[in-house]
Amino acid sequence: MTRDFYEKLAKVRHQIHAHPEISEKEFETTAFLKDYISKLDIRILETDLPTGFIAEIGQGKPVVALRADIDALPIVERNTFDYASKNGAMHACGHDFHQTSLLGAAEILKAKEEQLKGTVRLIFQPAEEVSVGAYQVIENGGLKDVSAIIGYHNYPHLKPGEIGLRSKAIMAAVDKFKVTVSGVSGHAARPDFGTDTVLAITTIVNNLQAIVSRTVSPFEPAVLSVTHIDVGSAWNVMPESGYFEGTMRSFSAETRQHLRESFTKIIENTADQFAAQVSIEWGKTPTLTFNDEELTPLIAKNSERFAKVLEVEPLTIGEDFAAYQEKIPGVFALIGSNGDENAAGLHQDTFTVKDEALKTAVQYFVENAIYLLDYFAKDED
Ligand SMILES: [Zn+2]
Ligand SMILES: [Zn+2]
Structure with missing residues (x-):
């Protein structure tokens, strides 16, 4: 032309x-x-x-x-x-x-x-x-x-x-997640009466980083990023609930399934440790x-x-x-x-x-x- x-x-x-x-x-x-x-x-x-x-x-x-x-x-x-x-x-x-x-x-x-x-x-x-x-x-x-x-x-x-x-x-296959963690709010001075959703969320976020580094083959690319945490609003109150969100990326159907399953398991187990409830929402994202x-x-x-x-x-x-x-x-x-x-x-x-x-x-x-x-x-x- x-x-x-x-x-x-x-x-x-x-x-x-x-x-x-x-x-x-x-x-x-x-x-x-x-x-x-x-x-x-x-x-x-x-x-x-x-x-x-x-x-x-x-x-x-x-x-x-x-x-x-x-x-x-x-x-x-x-x-x-x-x-x-x-x-x-x-x-x-x-x-x-x-x-x-x-x-x-x-x-x-x-x-x-x-x-x-x-x-x-x-x-x-x-x-x-x-x-x-x-x-x-x-x-x-x-x-x-x-x-x-x-x-x-x-x-x-x-x-x-x-x-x-x-x-x-x-x-990549893209996963987008939002995880809400909730429990019983209380006074910061008596954490034993309530649920520490702050500690639950931060511990979950930490534990999630073990998925890619410890359970995925070093020859298989995968990404897990938590990019946003929102919990609490006062220095002396343990908040009733909070959430975090982020994304996972993977390059095979098997890895994607593994990521999602491990993600869910780690969140449920960690929340359990703090007697907190969790709900996981998956966004509409490309495969x-x-x-x-x-x-x-x-x-x-x-x-x-x-x-x-x-x-x-x-x-x-x-x-x-x-x-x-x-x-x-x-x-x-x-x-x-x-x-x-x-x-x-x-x-x-x-x-x-x-x-x-x-x-x-x-x-x-x-x-x-x-x-x-x-x-x-x-x-x-
Ligand atoms: Zn674009
Ligand atoms: Zn584009």
């Missing part, structure tokens, strides 16, 4: 970047994207998605899905370029980049529609940041008849033109982003035709693309979007991407969609 094409796309990204909308509120964004896709004469599927949408290019099976997320974060942007957001939300995760690259891919694939050996389904997914968007897409039939799905996240620590891939886990072992090496090889492909370590952040991979084979890549040594990380208020990185993202979608259609079409012959 010509330079003009990518200059046009960069302008589209700036437009989207200047008007971010947070998860489940992507109404204007959806309208903008739908308008763009309609003008390319690409058919939009009827669904009940409140935000986001699904479109298709080509005909019949096989079907390969391309997914881009479209939501922004409730962060006040501190960048000063002319298209910086001024509305209190920010595309600080680069989903403006993702959706723009899918628009670019859509335009190229539409021009090649006659040659496609099946259907390319475009998923403009809402609400990734709150881990509900992928489930909404699935409930709306987004994966119906789909043989495989591909997606990516822009990655500021890789340079434009670089793609990071790996088979199996590429992003493991698990790249298909058969397709990932093929996508890596095919991507070498237009990018520098690197094998990367898994990231400890999560991604709701995992929900698709629980249902069908999928490949999720990291695409270089900055590469400067001091580049701001994802979710920072000075985060930015380089427009020159768009080309690799567009090619990743286009070339791998065509490749996978050929691959699955052979199976059907």
